[in-house]
Amino acid sequence: MRQPHPTRRSLVAAGAALALPGTVLAQAKAPLVGPLAPNPQAFRQAMEQFIGKARPQADGLLLDVPVLADNPSGVPVKVKITLPITEQDWCEEIIVLAELNPSPLACRLQFTAAAGTAEASVRLRLAQSQTVHALARMKSGKVLATKQAVTVAASGCGM
Incomplete structure (x- = not known):
């Protein structure tokens, strides 16, 4: 089995996996700024x-x-x-x-x-x-x- 990249985190659900870079996960938790705030x-x-x-x-x-x-x-x-x-x-x-x-x-x-x-x-x-x-x-x-x-x-x- 292939190991995930060390700077990526994986989400696993119902047999499917999605790997997201750590920066994307950090942005998802950050408050909204700019035109979408x-x-x-x-x-x-x-x-x-x-x-x-x-x-x-x-x-x-x-x-x-x-x-x-x-x-x-x-x-x-x-x-x-x-x-x-x-x-x-x-x-x-x-x-x-x-x-x-x-x-x-x-x-x-x-x-x-x-x-x-x-x-x-x-x-x-x-x-x-x-x-x-x-x-x-x-x-x-x-x-x-x-x-x-x-x-x-x-x-x-x-x-």
């Missing part, structure tokens, strides 16, 4: 810009995200307003934010009273395990907010 300033700015002076309330907005994402390139997310939609008060806009992605604003959805409902399903690419936030702005000025922690099973965002 989380951008907390952009996250805070997006939250503040959407909320404005309103006080977010937790009731009325449903966020359905799996607790464990086995495919970080396509995490299913469903957002739904559970408050009654009327001609006087409807959901104008919903945003979904991925807190630790390099670009936290994952999607922005706009609605009119004619829609009759405010719900959408999207797939997000998550860079790492993190919290996904959903915010909704009603015509009355009320802001709804909810969040869900998601554990990513593998590296996402093409990393």
Whole structure:
């Protein structure tokens, strides 16, 4: 049997082996830096810009995200307003934010009273395990907010 290279470490699973250089293993454990790093300033700015002076309330907005994402390139997310939609008060806009992605604003959805409902399903690419936030702005000025922690099973965002 051939001995592995002294600067390489091997991963063995189900009869298959993968040899990785020590530098790759060290990089995998290192925190993200550069353009793929989380951008907390952009996250805070997006939250503040959407909320404005309103006080977010937790009731009325449903966020359905799996607790464990086995495919970080396509995490299913469903957002739904559970408050009654009327001609006087409807959901104008919903945003979904991925807190630790390099670009936290994952999607922005706009609605009119004619829609009759405010719900959408999207797939997000998550860079790492993190919290996904959903915010909704009603015509009355009320802001709804909810969040869900998601554990990513593998590296996402093409990393």
